[in-house]
Amino acid sequence: MAHVIEIDDPDDGRLADFRDLSTADRRPDRPGGRGLVIAEGVVVVRRLLASPYPVRGLLGVRRRIDALLPDLAGLDVPAYVTSAAVMAEVVGFHLNRGVLAAADRAPQPEVEALAAGARRLAVLEGVGDHENLGALFRNAAAFGIDGVLLGAGCADPLYRRSVRVSMGHVLRVPFGRFTAWPQELDVLRRHGFRVVALTPGRSAIPLAELTGGDERLALLFGSEGPGLSEAAIAAADVAARIPMTGDVDSLNVATAAAVAFYALTAPRLETAPGNPVRARSAR
Amino acid sequence: MAHVIEIDDPDDGRLADFRDLSTADRRPDRPGGRGLVIAEGVVVVRRLLASPYPVRGLLGVRRRIDALLPDLAGLDVPAYVTSAAVMAEVVGFHLNRGVLAAADRAPQPEVEALAAGARRLAVLEGVGDHENLGALFRNAAAFGIDGVLLGAGCADPLYRRSVRVSMGHVLRVPFGRFTAWPQELDVLRRHGFRVVALTPGRSAIPLAELTGGDERLALLFGSEGPGLSEAAIAAADVAARIPMTGDVDSLNVATAAAVAFYALTAPRLETAPGNPVRARSAR
Structure with missing residues (x-):
């Protein structure tokens, strides 16, 4: 008591x-x-x-x-x-x-341990804004993301403002920190993850073409301004983009993450030879 | 000069x-x-x-x-x-x-005029927070929403903080105000819009089942706390929800809107009798 x-x-x-x-x-x-x-x-x-x-x-x-x-x-x-x-x-x-x-703080899980038990992961690079970080955790919780991994240049998710903006979900969604960035992404691949870099680049495939279903997916997000580094994009298996209109600025990183998380929960699309595209439920 | x-x-x-x-x-x-x-x-x-x-x-x-x-x-x-x-x-x-x-300000378009020229509209009720409002306009611009209509209880999109958070997109995305709320939603229906209430209610259909394609759609969003009023939900043609996990708070309204806008751009899903669900490209 x-x-x-x-x-x-x-x-x-x-x-x-x-x-x-x-x-x-x-x-x-x-x-x-x-x-x-x-x-x-x-x-x-x-x-x-x-x-x-x-x-x-x-x-x-x-x-x-x-x-x-x-x-x-x-x-x-x-x-x-x-x-x-x-x-x-x-x-x-x-x-x-x-x-x-x-x-008090408590030790965070190792990347290895987090990867072993997860099916959907968010990986962040350069997300240095506490509010964006908190909002991203809230969105991760909303869409059942199993964990968040922090690459280089990320703020502290346990800082007071992050905790508040996350509505406390930074206290529930497990997170860990990479020590060698981005080389350590290989840990995810060893655990069967496909590593997907979210980037507005023209060569990126539309998000909806990502294979969903039971595949293990790790989604990489960069900071709002510069986006993901070349090194991080190169270290990923595939680049995917959120289709957007004309000359609009990229979305806020937490918002982009929400859209991407949602896309993973939506029915899986399989691009068939010729139209129509076929889909099946993700679960 | x-x-x-x-x-x-x-x-x-x-x-x-x-x-x-x-x-x-x-x-x-x-x-x-x-x-x-x-x-x-x-x-x-x-x-x-x-x-x-x-x-x-x-x-x-x-x-x-x-x-x-x-x-x-x-x-x-x-x-x-x-x-x-x-x-x-x-x-x-x-x-x-x-x-x-x-x-200086300029006259906003009438609801009627906005509806006549649009295919995708966002309709807001009780969004009184200037930052949420600004963020929503930014997301509307990113996903090619043709206009935003303000129902009861919405803040002023042209207030300085809204303008800033929207990255200036409140100055580009046309918006108008309903005078009779929610009865005036009938104007949208007269223009061929299907009016969709976004609500976490259990009877709401998953967002992905919304018919996309060329249909005119108006998406209704309520404020973050109370959500849409009963009257607004009743005035809509259909209720749809963003599938989320367990006990998580509803998303921030601008984030929910981004997810919904994205869902409209994704390939259209048609629920067939029995699985698998079939899909075709929206455009």
Whole structure:
């Protein structure tokens, strides 16, 4: 059972995990950052409680802590109750979701282990924007992607803003980091994955022609501006594109990923010699 | 030819169109708001210059104004050149895109006129978030949607933040507003549109079963939280859903729209009696 503890003093040392969350040096990926996982709001806190990350404590207004009490049964952590004003003073900004939880990090799975158990993977290169990263995890969860693998230049999915934008799905969708990029994509191939680079290049095949069905697929996405590096595209088995009209900018990376994930769930298309194209259900 | 005019004084009265852009009362949908269309950055300013909105003037640092000079040929407007510091003082925040343009509004097309010339329409209800709205227009442009129609409770697509997030595509994709909602959806039907409500409801058919091809389709999207109203769903011809896994929150509305727009561009599926499902190319 969580220990519900009322606190009135914003300087109370027990609130250290929640202090000054908006300052840059709290970012876990910066020197001096604490590296804690912070969840905001009842829904996301619930996902943190259900995650592998060891929860250290909660801070919230009475109503929000009460709403979470059933989820806290069997958990030996402090739940600090205070006013919205004291909360704002502690965290450094007004928090309209009314509750926070802090957790320690936990080791991420190795690429090898993630690949072994997965059928659909998203692989990212250069996705350095925390909000895009969070949105991508949310979309990955929505379409049943088994895991996300981070190549070079990706931000930290466990940074507070990523967690929030993902609606907590970064706490549920397993992710790992490549160490040798993009050479380590070979690990995926060894596990039977076809590695597909998403790129607007004209030589790329339309996404709908991707073989779906039971084939193991790893979809590579680059950052919004430059897209995938030449090296990453070269390291993939095939390049695929989302058909778009004329001169429009590429889609936001999380949006492009949602479209691609959807395309994999749609009925599989097999290009037959001559039309009509035949399709069968993916599952 | 634009008149390039150097200005050093942040209080210069000629910069009134660009003053204090971040304060709420500049919002065109609020009382006291000027209602100007503001474009930020070279790419979006170019889209404004190519739009039906009458440009009033530009403000930028020398390098950005120079980049735009070819686009300004034949346009009789002032282009004020100043320093980044003076710009920041005028607009009220640091603007790292270095150039702004202001335009007057222009009458939007009637629903009737928009429907008459379109094959694919997006119809929105309750999309009150400017960023979601902007992102949706960007996605509509990417997938060749012919127009966006706003039902009850939608924000102003021409608000500065919508314009920016849309990458300027709100200035290109035609939009109109329904006056009687949702009854006026009948206008679309009179023009041969099938009106499709996007909703996660269990009775909704999977999106992939939507008849594509040459049929005129209007896709209805609701806001992220509550979704479409009962009345809007009832006023549609059919309800369709994006297949998603288990207990995941619904997608962001702009993301859901991108997926739906993509689905319309993909090969048309015809559910045959018994499997396999047959498909033919949409175009």
